[in-house]
């Protein structure tokens with residue numbers, strides 16, 4: 001793992017700094033750049049704005065990951081279900097994401113299943129669109145097996161669920177294979193939790209190669225016939241161009257596959273892609289627990305460290321005044 005990215009992951013996990021930062025949430029440019037600070041209602045206001053101004057759909061995700069406190073888990077489950085209901089009430093597509101460790105995975109897998117079911121039931125009850133979905137995020141390697149089981153369990157119950165797979169992981173191809181014949185949604189990302197060469201592809205070129213190989217499978221005729229929704233979640237132009245060509249050249253229509261990017265990252269390009277006819281979605285996290293999420297964005301893109309420096313200075317300034 002690169003030194004920069006590993007330092008940022010360590011900073012993301014520093015509870016003391018995180019607690020101090022959460023008190024500054026509303027006033028921090030770093031937070032506002034990547035997150036809708038506030039409750040589910042505030043997130044839906046932003047989702048509506050994205051739809052109205054840019055024609056872009058949103059995936060709402062309640063912040064708060066790696067949580068062991070049962071009350072905090074319960075709040076996340078409730079606001080995630082509320083977000084689904086509010087999206088529907090606002091006349092928007094219902095798409096919600098959840099981190100398994102935000103909804104109880106660290107307490108017990110059974111609790112996490114029950115909570116994911118509650119969110120997925122709220123999503124199912126709120127949305128009539130064929131791609132109304134709860135998409136499970138994928139976290140560090142220790143969560144991969146439980147998240148795959150969670151996804152399979154919800155699918156078996158007929159709930160509208162999808163999941164995220166990380167192309168950098170060597171195991172990704174094997175994890176993807178059984179999903180290609182299912183009517184589900186697979187969001188393919190590069191992966192924000194780099195490991196060593198025993199577990200993942202190393203370096204940009206290899207990760208891109210792996211990503212494109214997986215994308216080819218997700219865009220196969222078999223996947224199309226099964227009713228898979230391939231979601232390509234990346235800001236990498238080379239990948240977006242290649243998967244778009246692959247999809248359109250293979251007979252997939254816009255709407256049958258999606259491009260998804262993080263809220264606040266390359267918004268002008270998101271708009272351009274939408275104007276060119278692509279289905280584009282922004283992943284829009286909301287809540288107050290913004291620190292670990294925003295810091296991972298700095299880890300991915302060192303230029304965001306200017307925003308980080310401002311946030312740290314602001315914290316220092318406020319703690320001395």
Ligand code: FDA
Pocket residue numbers: 136137138139164166189190191192193233234235236237260261262265266282283296297298300301304
């Ligand atoms: P790459 O990092 O190579 O970036 C390509 C270009 O995009 C860069 O050159 C830069 O210009 C720009 N860019 C990228 N990130 C930026 C940033 N933060 N700020 C400004 N510019 C930036 N990961 C995971 O492990 N589990 C998950 O569940 C998810 N979920 C998820 C959902 C969605 C919708 C997206 C887009 C991403 C994720 N990720 C994720 C994160 C993902 O794994 C990956 O870390 C980031 O998307 C960065 O990788 P890129 O594919 O964008 O390529």
